[in-house]
Amino acid sequence: MPVDDRHHDHDRYHDHHRGDDEDRFEERLGEALRQAGGAYETDRRALVAAGATRGHRLLLRRRAAVVAGVASVALVGLGGALLVPGGDGGRQSVATGAKTPVASATPKTSYTGDQLIGLLEKLLPRGEFGSAEARGTNEKLPPYAQVVYNDGKGKAAVAVGFNRVLPGSEQARQTVECPDKVLTLYDSCVVTRLPDGSALKIFQGYEYPDRRADTKLWTADLVTPKGQHVNVSEWNAAAEKGAPVSRAEPPLSTPRLKTLATAGAWLGVVDAIPVDPKAPTAAPAQPSGIDGSAVASTLVSLLPKGVEVVAKSGPDSGYAYAVVDDGKGRSLIQINVQPNMSDVEHQLFGAGTETLADGTKVITRQEPGEKGGAGIVMWTADTIRTDGFRVVVSAFNSGSQVTAATRTAPALTAKQLRAIALSAKWRGLG
Template sequence: MPVDNHDHDHQDRFEERLGEALHQAGGAYETDRRALVAAGETRGHRLLLRRRAAVVAGVASVALVGLGGALLVPGGDDGRQSVATGAKTPVASATPKASYTGDELIGILEKLLPRGEFSSPQARGTDDRLPPYAQVVHDDGKGKAAVAVGFDRVLPGSEQARQTVECPDKVLTPYDGCVVSRLSDGSALRIFQGYEYPDRRADTKLWTADLVTPKGQHVSVSEWNAAAEKGAPVSRAEPPLSPARLRTLATAAAWLGVVDAIPVDPKAPTAAPAQPSGIDGGAIASTLVSLLPKGVKVVARSGPDSGYAYVVVDDGKGRSLVQINVQPNMSDVEDQLFGAGAETLADGTKVVTHKEPGEKGGAGVVMWTADTLRTDGFRVVVSAFNSGSQETAATRDAPALTTKQLRAIALSAKWRGLG
């Protein structure tokens, strides 16, 4: 895997997790029609549903307030583990350098890892236009495993900083464990134990540790139970570093000096933008439940994420995920969403329905959607799946709701009362 091959699967996957800096350098998401239909495009062009399923981006009940403030760890029944205190505080490097080469980063990483054999080193130094990283294949005698560490900066108090240290919603991103800790200096650390493929089409495990300091320094460690994250057979039952060792590696003193050596973009914002005031997700979920047809039972629902909600329903034939976005001021995407085949109602509202494969890759999953746009740009788009999650295989032939029922939900006058 050459370091300068930016189209390689590894580059795409690993650098995506490093944050917005890479997007600005050419790795930005491209908005397509299905993404718009499935999730909607919020102000700032954030693909709500697609990014919720990412490891870094998720709908979470764990919220970090400004990174320097309190870490809120509410209880939940999704199997998530959360820890608020007791973690080690990273200490700045005693001998900071102006820059680091890729070879130096490889040397630091190998020194910090347990004893073993190392091969296939890859790295990029701090003077490159893209964020620095280092990766090696480590063999401790129990099987080869890829281990990588990446570095960038996030804006303190920003949505990106918050999402980096959140545990994703298990309905949207299946995983085995997630722990969020607040360190004594106000830094936040997330330890995540999941899978390279959330739909489990391969047994490759992906465990990560993300550290974000109050200054916005971001250190991201990733490890797999294979010699490569994709395309390599599983070589051991689990990645080599336990959650405790992941924590130790992510909080190593040397890494903060690497982040500090990354050149500062003079055009980068210096303050987090005010978050747009969207429609409360809790109110959306409650309204959605009130509009469901008789005979379906709600077995799970989302938290209060702005503008978005989901429920998982069961009509006796298996679980079915139903998700919805309620968004004002969406007239600017009308041409992308509603083509010549769209229906226009007497009041000018545009309606379109779709039956498509599920976009996340779960085997046999289909997505049925009703998308509506009022004349003032008020959009309601609702989708149903033939599985309780987009990431898992289909559990039934069709979604629990028909496109006619989805259409009726999207056109309900109740949504106007929310925004």
Template sequence: MPVEQRHNDSDNSSERAFETRLSAALHDAGDTFDTDRGALVAAGTVRGRRLRLRRRTAVLGGAAGVALAGVGGALLVPWSGSSAGQPRPPSSVSTTPHPTSSPAARAVTSDEMISTLEKLLPKGTFGKAEGRGVDASEPLVAPYAQVVFDDGHGPGAISVAVDRVLPGGSDARQAVLCPDKTFVPYDSCVTRHLPDASVVTVVKRYEYPDRRVDTKLWTANLVTPDGHHVSVSEWNAAAEKGAPISRDEPPLSGDQLKELAAAQEWRGVVDAIPEDPRQTQEPPRAQGNGRAIRQTLTSLVPKGLKVVAHGSDDDDQFTYVVVDDGKGRSLVQINVQPDMSDVAGQLFGAGSETLADGTMVAERKQPGEKDGAGVVMWTVDTMRTDGFRVVISAFNSGSQQSAATRKAPALTMKQLRAIALSAKWRP
């Protein structure tokens, strides 16, 4: 009998991984996705991880690209909406090799990926199938398949993508953690431990976190002890975006999603992915530390503001707090990143200033989301002469996915500037 762990609103502790927030950002930004490097860098990216994430999401595209990217990585997606330049939590999306994979593993075609997905689904009809097999020339591009499935109650898109993670590594752990509701609202999140020691997490949420369209998005992410990673997504519409809602709920129940992710067929596909000999161990942790950054940020919050919520990733350079001065909640988030000199020209252009000590400062006031709801985002971006970057943003809402709770953020631009330029960031 699987051991089942349920999560509710009270489970949003600092230990919740931020990676799943990428899925929401990718879905929310998908219709305006571009490859503008300036926007990518302004989103607070770390160079090596930035390039890998960009390559994979750009090549995969569509439902499968979103499904895979949603289990690991930073909210660093380049899009032309109002979130460009916003500090986001950086972390890795890796294809860490499976140490037991055979270099002579057979090839897997795109047709095989599609037929396997169709075979594993209940009785029904299929349409708009597409996929990608194992390509030895593109080891960083994961195999995927997606179809429109109709069980007689309306069509729904279903996608699956497979990858390899380092057994016991941070990607493996974070792939099956529930998202932080400050960034990714959801109806339920259930984590199950299977008899073979695999772990699978099923999340029921919405395509658009702000619910501007009520398309439902349900996902299942499974990680095995050997590092097989399977990500499944489904919608109650024929496409993740741009299609009318065609049924009340996605075609598969939570248990069926779990079973689809746990199917043995996908593990054979993972074993067929060529190993990358350059990546045989856990990558080093980012130089930042989420808890330490949060402690510093909390110490710099002006008097009169009460910290009512917080979150961070211990391996990351990002943290956030939600403050309240009695006039409504306000989200404040920050990235602290070393060695960013190579992108200074893209972050600090016209309108920025250079202080006497050489520190560059850029200030921005902009909408906090694409579709209004009255949310605004105030940002102060700073970089010292050695490339040490501190970028902080405050919102007039306790969450980027909820409506405005006040006219302006709880912190003024002057206060944000003081926090970003504080000497406490450099011990």
């Protein structure tokens, strides 16, 4: 689907018309990049608790099915005649014609939505096309094209989106990084480095991380050394959401998905996107947040006796998790450590907040899990010191938020979570 600068388990992908439809599309632009992006999955409660206006201060966990991507590398095109849609936006037409390259010697300075639809249909294997929608390069939001495609085995939505990322930036890195399987349910994710230095990620997952529907989402994300960013997404249904599954799998195999994402024609589309004169020209310094490895190690040191750590997170700044088992089933424990959160304190600590003698505020919650795994509950202890130093820790009754509950309650009690969040050890990290 079109490039997403931020996630996934919310309703990211929708129709791309103006008005409400465009508002929904902007949600999709929102992970990524993350997934986002990518691709990464962000817990909405964690975001709200962190204060969504915090920008770089928000320490997000990895997105699920990354939707931002990037393409590079030239391609001798796949078969199909260039089909430009009529004014009604919906048509049935069969791609025919010789297999010839789409890229031209003279770069275009702009592309209309109809031209992008034509390019996408040209580059797809021979088949039948239905409704289509797109946005050109001269509009406020990034360009994209989406078509309904049928190779004879059932209708499928196929989309391509375009953007730029700063080479060497965190966004560029995350776009082509596979998500953590503890946090995101997927079947396959492979990242390769192409001969020209571009990075390509092929992801095979699901539109709904909790698998409440059988809609599959496969994506190809590629970032070139210049920061050209192309994302191809495909589904096994005629729409990413709200349409019944029409085939067992999306139509493009991994090799065909790679070929489509790395088509040389797409790079010209990215280059045609107007450059914002106010956009930074160099990657910003890495966030100065607390090292995630230190957070994970401290979390493990504070766990009660009798629980075995079976998995833990990597070095994401400020965020960490551990999966524990007390003999009654796995339980995910996650934690964010965030300095300088005073400006959103009023958003985080309302009714039910306890204020300790030293001014530290504490609030505990017990509520359903955010990501929809069957029977999942989330217990949370949230704390903030007088200088804005915040520690929030949550526990779940499963080893992952996106799989069904494996036990009645989390492995840690609310009292134990409170003790972890209030530990003086966190001060030593930041």
